[in-house]
Amino acid sequence: MLKTNCKQKANLFLISQSITLLGSTLVQMVIIWYITVKTLSGCWVALFSICAYLPQFLISFWGGVWADRFNCKKIIMVVDIFIAVVTLFMILVIPYIDNEFIFYSLLLITLILRSLGAGIQTPTVNVVISKIVSKRYLMQYNSLNTMIQSIMQCVVPLVAGIILSFTSLEVALWIDVLTAIVGNVILYQISMGKSSSKININSTWQDIKCIINYVLRNEFIINLLFVYGIYVLGCVPAGFLAGLFVSRFYDSSYEFLVFVECIGFGGMIIGGFLVNIWGKLIKKEKILYISLIIILYISLIIFGLMAILMGIIKNFLLYLVFMCIYGMALTIIQIIITTLLQEKTDINVQGKIFGIMSTIYSGFIPFGLFIFGILADIISLSIIMVISGIVLMVLSIWNIFKDIINI
Numbered sequence: 001m002l003k004t005n006c007k008q009k010a011n012l013f014l015i016s017q018s019i020t021l022l023g024s025t026l027v028q029m030v031i032i033w034y035i036t037v038k039t040l041s042g043c044w045v046a047l048f049s050i051c052a053y054l055p056q057f058l059i060s061f062w063g064g065v066w067a068d069r070f071n072c073k074k075i076i077m078v079v080d081i082f083i084a085v086v087t088l089f090m091i092l093v094i095p096y097i098d099n100e101f102i103f104y105s106l107l108l109i110t111l112i113l114r115s116l117g118a119g120i121q122t123p124t125v126n127v128v129i130s131k132i133v134s135k136r137y138l139m140q141y142n143s144l145n146t147m148i149q150s151i152m153q154c155v156v157p158l159v160a161g162i163i164l165s166f167t168s169l170e171v172a173l174w175i176d177v178l179t180a181i182v183g184n185v186i187l188y189q190i191s192m193g194k195s196s197s198k199i200n201i202n203s204t205w206q207d208i209k210c211i212i213n214y215v216l217r218n219e220f221i222i223n224l225l226f227v228y229g230i231y232v233l234g235c236v237p238a239g240f241l242a243g244l245f246v247s248r249f250y251d252s253s254y255e256f257l258v259f260v261e262c263i264g265f266g267g268m269i270i271g272g273f274l275v276n277i278w279g280k281l282i283k284k285e286k287i288l289y290i291s292l293i294i295i296l297y298i299s300l301i302i303f304g305l306m307a308i309l310m311g312i313i314k315n316f317l318l319y320l321v322f323m324c325i326y327g328m329a330l331t332i333i334q335i336i337i338t339t340l341l342q343e344k345t346d347i348n349v350q351g352k353i354f355g356i357m358s359t360i361y362s363g364f365i366p367f368g369l370f371i372f373g374i375l376a377d378i379i380s381l382s383i384i385m386v387i388s389g390i391v392l393m394v395l396s397i398w399n400i401f402k403d404i405i406n407i
Helices: 004-037 042-069 073-095 100-132 134-165 169-187 202-214 219-240 244-247 252-282 284-312 314-346 347-376 381-405
Strands: none
Touching: 004 042, 004 073, 004 100, 004 134, 004 169, 042 073, 042 202, 042 347, 073 100, 073 169, 100 134, 100 314, 100 347, 134 169, 134 252, 134 314, 202 219, 202 284, 202 347, 219 244, 219 284, 219 314, 219 347, 219 381, 244 252, 244 381, 252 314, 284 314, 284 381, 314 347, 347 381
């Protein structure tokens, strides 16, 4: 078992981040849903979604570098406070905005600033988990982290639907501010060591050169990051554009969007639970590592297959079943890739590695939204979902044997 002190730290840290995640996810979902239902436009949805991810792409790598050099606790707290201030400003100015274009523009600016904060915070959170949890329990705490986040995110669609149906956007923004305050109060109680040295730009650039050389020398990490990139891109049609798909092919009401989001996150919770139990049952490190590789690519195959099935079936109940399985596979893939990177990289460069991972995520999401969002206004979104699913399945079958041979 973990030492009590370390276990308490890990649990408190996960709770604090889950609380702040609740507010952040709520605001982003409310904004995207609002635009989706009001416009039914793939271009509008893509534009707002890109503003939520592109800035994160631009700063994530630097965020990973800073996570290796400076106090992770202070980084997270400063970012949370910054996002809360931006959100509070939006709350204060909304009553004075009459022009629709100005209102949308300010929402875009808000998403951009929040995305910058997320780009710094995301790799930092992964580094903290590696620092306060021993390698033996990494997968269990990664799965626990994902389960808690999924539970929070499962609640968010219900709250978002209620807010959009009965209240206003300002309510969601206030919830974000309050959760940021509560999360930071909890995080403040956790001791994570002293700050590193002062910022040195030359050293930061040297860090970047070193991590590039480190990655290039490690074929396994390169391949894993490549697979992660394709997986993230493949998530866009069936996952990130699910609201648009359901609005066009089934119903454009908020209630249907709530069903889809809840079922998807419910599947993610189940996936996290299964990985957590699996990690506890397997004791031998070699067997665990081999099984991680096998389950990763099997999950990718299932993930692609569900995207295909969701694109071709016409029954909404079956769509929800496939969405649940899709969410399970998504969580398993995310946990395994994160755990493999934590286990196979030196602790001193993990911030940079997760900075690269966050950069891939925040870069491929807006890229995919831009491409698939525009294509969705030209050809059927169901066709796009089927093609993306086929690509994921082919990639998985190709890699499953290659990686096992190289173990």
